Amino acid sequence: MFSSILNTRRSRELHQWRNLISPLSNLLLPQASPALASPFSSATASDPTPEDERKRKSFTVHYLINSLGLTPKLAESISSKANFDSKQNPDSVLKLLRSYGFADPQISTIIATYPRFLVENPEKTLRAKLHFLKLNGASSSEITEIVSKVPKILGKRGHVSITGYFDYVKEILQDQDNVKQTNRTRNVSVLRELGVPHKLLLNLLISKAKPVCGKERFEESVEKIVAMGFDPTSKKFVNALYVFYELSEKTIEMKVCIYKKLGFSVDEVWSTFKKWPYLLKYSEKKITQTFETLRECGLTEEEVRAVVKKYPECVGTSEEKIVGSVETFVELGFTGEEALMIIKRHPQCIGLASDTVKSKVEFLVGKMGWALKDVASTPIVLGFSLEKFILPRCNVIRALVSKGLIGEMPAISSALTSPKLRFLKNFVKKHEEVAPELISIFTGDCVSLAL
Incomplete structure (x- = not known):
């Protein structure tokens, strides 16, 4: 089914992958089959263990609570997003900011905006930027007020970019009562009154297109957007x-x-546009190429058309990315029909990194024992966070299985797509005798069972 497109754009053929990959659907729950080593890579001895990671996170949490009262x-x-096992670097960061x-x-x-500052050299990431703002005339009170309200300034690269961004923020936050009736100040005021938040106003101000610097065109554009019901x-x-x-x-x-030529009605175009406005920014060549690639x-x-309506962002996805997603699914052992099922049911999978998909499938199939067809029928699970969402639930399921409290694996949809409550x-409250322990497992207060 896929050979025609891959023969012209890839050096490997899908049927060759199928011959190289051992079936995964018969994996047992407690341990993965040795055959799993072919499509999935295993952690090396130098990789941090789940226990190491848990200790680092625990240290980080306690440090932040005790040092900043978070x-x-x-x-x-x-x-x-950023964890550590020593307070030396984060202490230096806090000392510098204070x-x-x-x-x-x-x-x-x-820190909530840029957790990475806690693990990077503060002299390189912070002091140089703050010092440059001061050299360019910013007072200490201006720096603390503006940077704390819009920490994104500290993420800018280049001195010109930092000071320019700072000046824009200053204009919005401190000059709201300015009597100058420039297009920019007037338009910013209009957007602010509509409810557009500061962080979005800043992106508009520093964009090359500078839509807030126009007049008639700006007013016409805003009127259209408001009439269409967009949330400001x-x-x-x-x-x-x-x-x-x-x-x-x-x-x-x-x-x-x-x-319309590709089969959409005018109403369907605009309803899809409301999901993703950039739908109309791409060239005819790019739009038709995406449709052709999906057909091939x-x-x-x-x-x-159904895929584009569900996930209009795919129009901006490269041909290589789309084909690469199909390659990844088949390389992992999914049949061609299952790969198509994944795309049709949850097109967002097209945008997932191959290593992300690989690690999740390895866990769900190799560790938990669900079949590939189970994952294909509920592909939304591939978009869930492995650490924050999948592991806590699967830890509970594994605990129930190990204690003999459930006889067989529940459906993947029941375990991973049902609401939290x-x-x-x-899976927790109905087992009253071990409910406290299961809650502890679910919240991560004890060592992970699933990894």
């Missing part, structure tokens, strides 16, 4: 503003006609 929930969130006058609540906001607090509102501001009415009509993968024209009701 809530356990926020500290947990930060520890999942030396510039930042209060602990302001530091908490900065969402990024889609800003994306739609870019599209209407940058493209002429004639160009937009032409893009709509392209989708084995989807019918109707199925291609339903999962707890079905």
